[in-house]
Amino acid sequence: MYFFLSNLSFVDIGLTSTTIPKMLVNIQTQSKVITYAGCITQMFFFILFIVLDDFLLTIMAYDQKVAICHPLHYTVIMNPQFCILLVLISWIMTFLNSLLQNSMTLWLSFCSHVEIPQFFCDLSQIVPLACSDTFVSDVVIYFVVLLLAIGPLSGILYSYSKIVSSLCTISSAQGKYKAFSTCASHLSVVSLFYCTCMGVYLSSAATHSSHSSATASVMYTMFIPMLNPFIYSLRNKDTKMALKRLFGKKL
Numbered sequence: 530m531y532f533f534l535s536n537l538s539f540v541d542i543g544l545t546s547t548t549i550p551k552m553l554v555n556i557q558t559q560s561k562v563i564t565y566a567g568c569i570t571q572m573f574f575f576i577l578f579i580v581l582d583d584f585l586l587t588i589m590a591y592d593q594k595v596a597i598c599h600p601l602h603y604t605v606i607m608n609p610q611f612c613i614l615l616v617l618i619s620w621i622m623t624f625l626n627s628l629l630q631n632s633m634t635l636w637l638s639f640c641s642h643v644e645i646p647q648f649f650c651d652l653s654q655i656v657p658l659a660c661s662d663t664f665v666s667d668v669v670i671y672f673v674v675l676l677l678a679i680g681p682l683s684g685i686l687y688s689y690s691k692i693v694s695s696l697c698t699i700s701s702a703q704g705k706y707k708a709f710s711t712c713a714s715h716l717s718v719v720s721l722f723y724c725t726c727m728g729v730y731l732s733s734a735a736t737h738s739s740h741s742s743a744t745a746s747v748m749y750t751m752f753i754p755m756l757n758p759f760i761y762s763l764r765n766k767d768t769k770m771a772l773k774r775l776f777g778k779k780l
Contacts, residue, residue, distance in 0.1 A: 536585055537586075540582050543577075547574045572631060584681060585616070586681070586715070586718065587688075588616070588619065590688040593688065594691050597712065598695045630670060634666070638660050689712075689716070696708055718753075
């Protein structure tokens with residue numbers, strides 16, 4: 530679990546480092562200009578880290594499933610070599626996906642001055658601004674995005690369906706609470722991640738409001754990565770005791 534958490538923390542740092550520094554520079558200099566090379570680079574790393582975040586959440590859901598449904602075989606199934614292999618495959622797949630998405634964008638031609646209705650270079654905002662035909666790019670990009678969205682989400686739903694069925698077989702209430710508390714943090718992070726991501730792209734597709742889309746994007750590019758360490762640290766007894774002393778009451 531802590532191996533996957535360390536990777537998730539690293540990915541969250543990479544995600545925030547991709548968008549926030551440039552945004553802070555724009556605020557400080559009152560300039561919203563970004564070069565074409567800078568935009569492509571930012572888009573590459575943003576796609577890489579956001580998809581990798583999704584993959585890691587899926588792996589962690591499977592880790593929770595094994596811990597709850599097969600506790601006696603956990604150390605055998607989730608051995609260090611297998612954990613490293615899962616993370617390595619996730620890095621390779623997300624790197625190839627990001628490379629493909631950027632390649633499809635590089636084939637497009639843009640006008641000399643393009644205004645992006647977003648505070649960072651988002652693929653869904655850039656492709657519609659192309660001056661050339663985007664049909665092939667749209668088909669490839671949306672097919673890959675749909676595949677990568679359905680795959681991890683299906684894995685998470687499958688893992689939690691097995692967890693719920695396993696919880697139903699536990700007779701004692703204390704046992705159910707202990708098992709549920711094991712996956713409560715991860716379930717909270719998954720809910721925040723998918724709700725904000727779906728909210729951004731569904732709302733932008735429905736309302737076409739750049740302001741609402743940019744506001745919602747702040748949630749999953751800035752606040753969610755900041756909340757992840759706090760949510761997972763609530764399982765730590767030392768953190769709970771520190772919060773009790775801080776607020777002077779039981780949590």
